[in-house]
Amino acid sequence: MRAVTCTDAELEVVERPEPVPGRGQVRIEVLRCGICGSDLHARHGCDQWAELSARLGYDRFARSNEPIVFGHEFCGEVAEYGPGCRGDLSPGTRVVALPLLREGGGVDTVGLSVHAPGAYAEQMLVQESLMMPVPNGLSSDIAALTEPMAVAWHAVRRGEVGRRAVAIVIGCGPIGLSVILLLKARGVRTVVASDYSPKRRALASACGADVVIDPAHGSPYTAAEGRGRRLGRFRRRAATGAGSA
Numbered sequence: 001m002r003a004v005t006c007t008d009a010e011l012e013v014v015e016r017p018e019p020v021p022g023r024g025q026v027r028i029e030v031l032r033c034g035i036c037g038s039d040l041h042a043r044h045g046c047d048q049w050a051e052l053s054a055r056l057g058y059d060r061f062a063r064s065n066e067p068i069v070f071g072h073e074f075c076g077e078v079a080e081y082g083p084g085c086r087g088d089l090s091p092g093t094r095v096v097a098l099p100l101l102r103e104g105g106g107v108d109t110v111g112l113s114v115h116a117p118g119a120y121a122e123q124m125l126v127q128e129s130l131m132m133p134v135p136n137g138l139s140s141d142i143a144a145l146t147e148p149m150a151v152a153w154h155a156v157r158r159g160e161v162g163r164r165a166v167a168i169v170i171g172c173g174p175i176g177l178s179v180i181l182l183l184k185a186r187g188v189r190t191v192v193a194s195d196y197s198p199k200r201r202a203l204a205s206a207c208g209a210d211v212v213i214d215p216a217h218g219s220p221y222t223a224a225e226g227r228g229r230r231l232g233r234f235r236r237r238a239a240t241g242a243g244s245a
Contacts, residue, residue: 003121005067009043014067019117019125021082024102026128028095032144033119034073037173042070042112049112062112071118072099072111075134075143076126085128094134096146097126145178152178156186163187166224169209172200177207184208194220 003016021027042049046062053061062068078093089095099110099118110126111118118124134143152175161167167183169176172195183191184207192211193204201212213220 001122003069003117005069005120006043007067008064011043016117016121018123021080021085021125022103023082023084024128025082025125026078026085026095026131027080027082027123027125028076028097029079029123030071030074030076030119030121031094031140032075033071034144034148036070036073036148038072038112039070042068046112058106060106060108060113060115062114066114068112068114069117069120069124070111071120071124072109073144073147074099074119074124075140075146076119076124079123081128089131089133094140094143095126095131096134096143097132098130099147100130101125101127148174149178149182151175152182155179156182161186161188163189166190166192168192168194168220169204170194170220172197172204172209176200177203180204180207180209190224192220192224 001016001018003014005012005014019027042062046068047064050061050063053059075094075096078089078091078095080091081087101108101110101116103115108116110116110124111120116125134140156179159167161183163186165188167188167190169179169183169191172180172193176193176195180191180193190211191209192213193201193209194213194215195201195204196214196216201214204212211223213223
């Protein structure tokens, strides 16, 4: 099969053997894969992340001298089950999965470890217990956004923003835009979005932000005074970290 590897920041299309699913694993045919900001950063900065991960007890993170196959935002079709799987989904079923893979008694980060190649390839392995079918005829393009949307949904839930509160999103990258969408889907009446980029501010407006601020010329913290009963805890707990991926 073909795959794109990254070694010493150089991308290369290579031929690799088809992955063989281990116990509890599923081989899937990749249909779509997103390019995450984490992939772009890891291309040049994975060694620093690896050192930090090693200090925290995980020593299998990507290293720049290893041929890493990126890609953790994906949608694919079930192709083959490994031993010990339930096999509830028939071959050809479109699925997404959490980007974690049990291997060698531990858990590896899919697309950010040489031990768990990601979806910049024609095929990959996922954990059956972390795999979910794509519902209701959702397109593969949209289904591949499940992982980043899940990150945003986690931030919104942790923020506990009430509908009448003012939510402030600092940074309108892909995750920040996803946060805006989910805040509005949850019924939050006033969402303030802040970013230096005119293009990102335009996207924030298109995603439903009620007030859009260029922080070079105004403060997002005072932009919606009087429009909500209180400032949502989302700003304090989640917004800053969720807006810049």
